Amino acid sequence: MPTLGTHRFERCQDWKLLIESVALLKRFIKHRKEDKPKIRLKSVDSYKAAETYDDGILRVGGRLKNVSADVVCALPLLIPGKHYVATLLIVKCHQSVRHQGRYFTEGKVRSSGYWITGCRRLVVSILHKCVICRRMRRQCESQKMSDLPEDLLIPGQPPFTSVGVDIFGPWDVITRKTRGSSANSTCLVTRAVHIEVLEEMSSSSFINALRRSTAIRGKVKLFRSDMGTNFLGAMDPYA
Incomplete structure (x- = not known):
């Protein structure tokens, strides 16, 4: 056995x-x-x-x-x-x-x-x-950077021919001291060349701001954005 x-x-x-x-x-x-x-x-x-x-x-x-x-x-x-x-x-x-x-x-x-x-x-x-x-414990992956788009590399184009669009804020900052408390206001300081104020995060507000900017800066050939819903809703009416 x-x-x-x-x-x-x-x-x-x-x-x-x-x-x-x-x-x-x-x-x-x-x-x-x-x-x-x-x-x-x-x-x-x-x-x-x-x-x-x-x-x-x-x-x-x-x-x-x-x-x-x-x-x-x-x-x-x-x-x-x-x-x-x-x-x-x-x-x-x-x-x-x-x-x-x-x-x-x-x-x-x-x-x-x-x-x-x-x-x-x-x-x-x-x-x-x-x-x-x-x-x-694996080694961290490194981000592979893609090539720059062609519209960023072609010199000689007029300003605002190709633009990037984004919406940010509101940011509250203290502007001055008062007797009772501090007075706050909305800061829209950014590195963008053109700034428009939107009343709300909707496609209609964005369309109005876009029309105001193009009336001042001229027609834009190419827009780049983060594909937000307010941007996508404004694509057809603006086109």
Whole structure:
């Protein structure tokens, strides 16, 4: 009859599933050995016992044998780095520290009471394959600038042949102090060559302002805007 070896652990994709499988197997064995089987429910103690359930388990030696039993990192469990269990443990610790990097992951492994041979190299290998870490630490993309439009490069055109249109404001600024409070007014200072005041953010107000500007500055051949709704509504009537 084939034995249940640790090579079967590779069927589990994470540490939680492995512990649940071992705890279930232990409950099943106890159930079969009893003369009068009884239902055994899941418990926290059964999962804790499943984490260290193995024959001949080794611990790292030292001079801390007299330390309190509550200190789990005093005599950590020795786990070979090439074993599949080591990979599951590191992935579990890495997720518990919220993908904060190699040093946090190594510290979590130590504080959990495990000593994995070649831990640093294995942690670096696992974090290199972590999709979340690679997504958070990827190099920032640089904006690719497009070529300037032709109407900005052709010299010799009359002013206001090609214009850019935009609506901004209102901006309230303090103009002067009074006895009661401060007097505010709307500032329309901008670098634009021509400024028109709009009563509201509508297409009709924009059309009136556009007609006033063209009456002073002349006919415009090309308009560029951010394609706002008030601009799009003014395209057909102005055309």
